[in-house]
Amino acid sequence: MIVNARTRFAPSPTGLLHLGTAFSALYAYDKVADVGGQFVLRIEDIDSGRCKPEYEEAILQDLDWLGLQWEEPVVRQSEHRETYRETLRILETLGVTYPCFCTRKEIQEEAARSLHAPHGPEGILYPGTCRSLSPEQIEQRLATGDRPVVRLDLARARTLIGGEIYFEEIGRGPEGKTGTILCAPELLGDIVLARKDIGVSYHLCVVADDARQQINLVARGEDLFHATSIQRLLQELLGLPAPTYDHHKLILAANGRRLSKRDEDQSIRSLREAGHSARDIRQQLGFHW
Ligand code: GLU
Numbered sequence: 024m025i026v027n028a029r030t031r032f033a034p035s036p037t038g039l040l041h042l043g044t045a046f047s048a049l050y051a052y053d054k055v056a057d058v059g060g061q062f063v064l065r066i067e068d069i070d071s072g073r074c075k076p077e078y079e080e081a082i083l084q085d086l087d088w089l090g091l092q093w094e095e096p097v098v099r100q101s102e103h104r105e106t107y108r109e110t111l112r113i114l115e116t117l118g119v120t121y122p123c124f125c126t127r128k129e130i131q132e133e134a135a136r137s138l139h140a141p142h143g144p145e146g147i148l149y150p151g152t153c154r155s156l157s158p159e160q161i162e163q164r165l166a167t168g169d170r171p172v173v174r175l176d177l178a179r180a181r182t183l184i185g186g187e188i189y190f191e192e193i194g195r196g197p198e199g200k201t202g203t204i205l206c207a208p209e210l211l212g213d214i215v216l217a218r219k220d221i222g223v224s225y226h227l228c229v230v231a232d233d234a235r236q237q238i239n240l241v242a243r244g245e246d247l248f249h250a251t252s253i254q255r256l257l258q259e260l261l262g263l264p265a266p267t268y269d270h271h272k273l274i275l276a277a278n279g280r281r282l283s284k285r286d287e288d289q290s291i292r293s294l295r296e297a298g299h300s301a302r303d304i305r306q307q308l309g310f311h312w
Contacts, residue, residue, distance in 0.1 A: 030239075030240040032086075043281070045089060047244055049091070049308060062092075066100065068099055068101045085295075089301050089304065100232065114175070122171035177212060180208075188259055189205055190203075190268050229254060
């Protein structure tokens with residue numbers, strides 16, 4: 024247990040709350056509700072193409088129906104773009120970023136050509152094609168109207184940090200990993216810090232937000248366990264405090280697949296419409312009323 028824990032639930036409003044995301048919310052809430060901690064809600068709506076205000080509204084209503092309460096106003100990432108730009112600027116100033124002009128197709132083709140293309144738990148790792156572009160080459164590409172993403176230069180970042188990084192896991196990651204965990208950011212590689220379309224990325228925003236909101240306990244699904252290594256690395260680079268992490272197992276659909284927003288019959292909304300009570304759902308997910 025963490026004294027004065029302050030945790031968050033951070034849904035992306037790209038669909039309705041389903042059993043899996045409801046579990047995450049209840050899990051985080053449960054960690055702090057009985058011990059006088061704080062639970063804050065952050066709407067991760069930075070991807071303006073996929074996020075919809077009607078989903079945000081539905082998520083808030085469903086959380087309320089499930090009996091969750093939050094004291095502070097809901098925070099929206101779309102209202103903090105300047106913070107993220109500033110965070111990116113700091114990383115650029117540290118010299119741990121580079122512009123990358125590769126398309127997804129080019130990255131896949133490059134990986135297909137190479138016998139030893141690096142793969143991580145989330146698929147192909149960026150092979151580093153643009154890592155050593157000269158300033159002149161970058162100028163030329165920009166002059167032709169090519170727009171880059173900004174990537175993290177992991178090797179440089181590690182050199183700058185100059186040692187291993189760890190995080191404290193009080194839940195369980197894959198294979199039951201718990202306790203002090205050695206970060207393995209190489210599993211995700213030179214991640215994108217700023218996408219072409221929205222100018223930021225999930226990792227960049229989450230790190231900036233967790234610090235700004237003084238989150239000291241990040242409770243979330245184990246699908247984000249590997250993301251934690253990258254996020255800890257960014258925290259080190261930026262001189263931000265490290266929260267404690269508490270990853271939980273994912274709720275799976277009957278066929279063993281991960282639940283997704285496409286499983287509409289498992290949305291809290293449709294379960295409610297089918298006559299289930301909030302108490303039923305909480306009990307089904309292992310939480311009492
Ligand atoms: N917005 C992310 C999601 O919906 C969660 C991010 C996090 O908890 O760090 O998957």
